[in-house]
Structure formats: structure tokens, C-alpha cells
Amino acid sequence: MTQTKVTRAERQAQTRDRLIEVAKEMFLRDGYAATSLDKVALEAGFSKGAVYSNFRGKEELCLAVLDVIHAEKVQGVLDAFTQDADLDTKLKAFAAWAHQGLGEPRWTALEVEFGAVARHNDWVAAELVKRHREIREAIGQLVAHVAEESGLSTTVPVQTVATALLSLGVGLGALRSLDSHVDVDVFTDVMRVLVRD
Amino acid sequence: MTQTKVTRAERQAQTRDRLIEVAKEMFLRDGYAATSLDKVALEAGFSKGAVYSNFRGKEELCLAVLDVIHAEKVQGVLDAFTQDADLDTKLKAFAAWAHQGLGEPRWTALEVEFGAVARHNDWVAAELVKRHREIREAIGQLVAHVAEESGLSTTVPVQTVATALLSLGVGLGALRSLDSHVDVDVFTDVMRVLVRD
DNA sequence: CACCGCCAGATACCATCGGTATCCGGCGGG
DNA sequence: CCCGCCGGATACCGATGGTATCTGGCGGTG
Numbered sequence A, B: 001m002t003q004t005k006v007t008r009a010e011r012q013a014q015t016r017d018r019l020i021e022v023a024k025e026m027f028l029r030d031g032y033a034a035t036s037l038d039k040v041a042l043e044a045g046f047s048k049g050a051v052y053s054n055f056r057g058k059e060e061l062c063l064a065v066l067d068v069i070h071a072e073k074v075q076g077v078l079d080a081f082t083q084d085a086d087l088d089t090k091l092k093a094f095a096a097w098a099h100q101g102l103g104e105p106r107w108t109a110l111e112v113e114f115g116a117v118a119r120h121n122d123w124v125a126a127e128l129v130k131r132h133r134e135i136r137e138a139i140g141q142l143v144a145h146v147a148e149e150s151g152l153s154t155t156v157p158v159q160t161v162a163t164a165l166l167s168l169g170v171g172l173g174a175l176r177s178l179d180s181h182v183d184v185d186v187f188t189d190v191m192r193v194l195v196r197d
Numbered sequence C: 001c002a003c004c005g006c007c008a009g010a011t012a013c014c015a016t017c018g019g020t021a022t023c024c025g026g027c028g029g030g
Numbered sequence D: 001c002c003c004g005c006c007g008g009a010t011a012c013c014g015a016t017g018g019t020a021t022c023t024g025g026c027g028g029t030g
Helices: A008-030 A037-044 A048-054 A058-082 A087-103 A107-118 A122-149 A158-176 A186-195 B008-030 B037-044 B048-054 B058-082 B087-103 B107-118 B122-149 B158-176 B186-195
Strands: none
Touching: A008 A037, A008 A048, A008 A058, A008 A107, A037 A048, A037 A058, A058 A087, A058 A107, A058 A122, A087 A122, A087 A186, A107 A122, A107 A158, A107 B107, A107 B158, A122 A158, A122 A186, A158 A186, A158 B107, A158 B158, A158 B186, A186 B158, A186 B186, B008 B037, B008 B048, B008 B058, B008 B107, B037 B048, B037 B058, B058 B087, B058 B107, B058 B122, B087 B122, B087 B186, B107 B122, B107 B158, B122 B158, B122 B186, B158 B186
């Protein structure tokens, strides 16, 4: 039985999580600019005041949302490559994941739209850059690990591969969010070329 | 001596061109959302009414701006590859152009930010997709031409190369507009890998 | 156990923006 | 020469992000 014995801090944490959850859905579906704080708060069952009492503003809310999304993405990549199988199986698993990842949800679209916002606020820009560097670092380590494990070498430095894959993913996703005819397999095709030797 | 003998249509065309010119500068410098039509009109020496009498709205103004930018970009690429020299010289010329193209101006940032806007307006989305397809087509033909001329074959289909290069350029530019430490050379590195055999 | 300070969240309000409706003044055809 | 037409100006609206202020109930204290 869940006691109604919840401290104020716990209540606030619940409010915060619910706001992030609702905001994530709306940001991904409608984009950053088209999602108003009023609508997020209302959909979550609160008023705009709740948002401003949990986040410094719209940007900080979006950063919190991006943190959740990034964690999900990292987990997805790890799941694909962690299984005990040969490289081709792993690449296929990753390709399948990338397919549904670059397919419908508009993650990269949100990422780049928010990037435009960040350019007007040094603090937001710094926070976003920090996250991007972590992601590139993670990709680089993963690529290095996979390459070594499979006895392959990359055609260019690992850091270049990481930057290329992140850029390609972001760009491809952004293009695809407009034109679903853009071929998703381009991503894995390029990836194979970069790690082949 | 330039006669003041200008028809009304000519005057309006001048107004339109001036608005596009000013809007291009402000969109690239501050981004789409952060550029208000009031400021554009004022900076151009007109009022907001002039904007709405020349364009259906902010989106159409931005499409006109993108047309100008696209034309400049295409010309830049052609200039790099049209010169009569060996492949490596051409690639170096292109690399130099890409360096200053992906470096400071925030073209790709504008492109992806406007892409987010386009998702809420079918007509705008269609117009943008049309332009993207033309660009990919142009890149594809150029790559095919260069490869054939140099007796090389691409490691993946030409259309894939074109999509990869456009996506990579867009993504890399978007990332770089936030974090200038992201390596520009990634673009040409990947390009070399894709056309080498 | 009663009381009161404090804080999460609500409410009211403001500036700015894209967009629309309406108006004005000078060009150009009759 | 004159009047209709249209490019551009002006006034206004609804929505949005952000700020200031208020309030009611939780939780530490005597």
C-alpha cells in the first residue's frame, strides 16, 4: 500500500518528472517553438507557475527533456552492440535500431531546432555543447571497442568517425523529418565504409 | 545618369530584393525565430506592411532567402570543381571552400531551424523538400562527373554519396554553429573515403 | 498539539511577435 | 488633367515567454 506519506520534496520531484514526460512528448511531436509552456502545464495537470517553479525557463525544461532522450538513445546503441555475436549481427541489430530511431520520432529535429535557440544564450549553449561532447566521446569509445574486438581498423581516426557519425545522424534525421523518402540506410552504409579496412 | 523613370513594378522588385537581402543577413546572423519581421522591415527602411505586400508571410520570405543562399552555394561548389586541374587540386579547392562555408556563416543552422517550421505547414514543407531534392540531385551529378573524369568509382551508389554528403554537411554545420571546436575536416575526410576505390 | 514561517504552485500582468484589416498617397492609363 | 488602383503605412488582435505577487497547506518548533 503506498502511503500518502510523501514529503514536499518528493511531491515536487513527481511534478518535475511529470512535466518532463509531457514536455518530451510534445517537443518531439510538435517541435520546440510550437510547444507552449501553457499547453505543457495544462496537459500535465498544472499551471504555468509549476513550470517556472521547477525550471528556470523553457530552455532548462528542454535540456531536462534532452537528457532523458539521450539516455534512451545511448541505451539503445549499447543494447545493439552488447549482445555476444559477430560484427555483422551487431551491425544488423544497430541498423534495425537506427531504422526505427531515425524513422519516425523527430529527435534530431528537436536537437537542431533547440540548437538554434541555444545560440542566443551562452549558458544554454554551454550545456548543450557539454552533452554533445559526451555523446561524441561515447560513440568514439564504442567504435574503438567494436573495431578492436573485430580486429578491424577504421579508415580515419576514431574521433573523426565519431564526429562524422553524429553529424550524419543529426543531418539525416533532420532531412528525413521533412522528406521521408530520404534513404535511412545511408547511415549504416557510410558506417560500414568508415570501419572497413 | 540613372533616370528616376522606374515603373511601379520595378520599384516593388527593388523593395523585394532589399527585404530579401536584409532578411538573409539577419536570418543567418540571429536565426529564424529570433529575427522579427518588424526588425527586418525597419532595417531595410520599410514597415512591416511592405513585407506582407511582397511575401505571404515569414515562411515565404525565408524560402526566398534560402533560394539566394542555395544559388550561392551551388556556384561555390562549381567554382571549386570546374577549374582544369587534377582531382587532388579540386578536392583541395573544395576543402578550402567548405572550410569557410561550414566555418562561420550559419547556413545549415538556418536550414534545419526552418525545417522545424516547415513541419507545421504542408506547403512550406513541400517547397523545402523540392529544393533539397534539387540539391541532392546536383551533388549526385557532380560526384558522378568528377568520379568518371578521374577514373574512380564510388564505394557506394552515387545517390547514397549525395545524400550522405548533404546530411553530413547539414549536421556538421549545425553542430559547429554551437561548438566551433568540432573539426571541419571531417567533411572532406569522409568525402575522400566515399569516392576512393 | 497548536501555531506560524515557508515554499510549490496559481493567478495576474507585461512586452513582443506574426498576422490581419484598414487606410493613404502617388503613379499611370484614359 | 484627373481618378482609380495598388504598394506600403498604421492600428490592432491573439498567442507566447517571462515576471511579480499571492495563497494554502506542509512541517519544524515551543
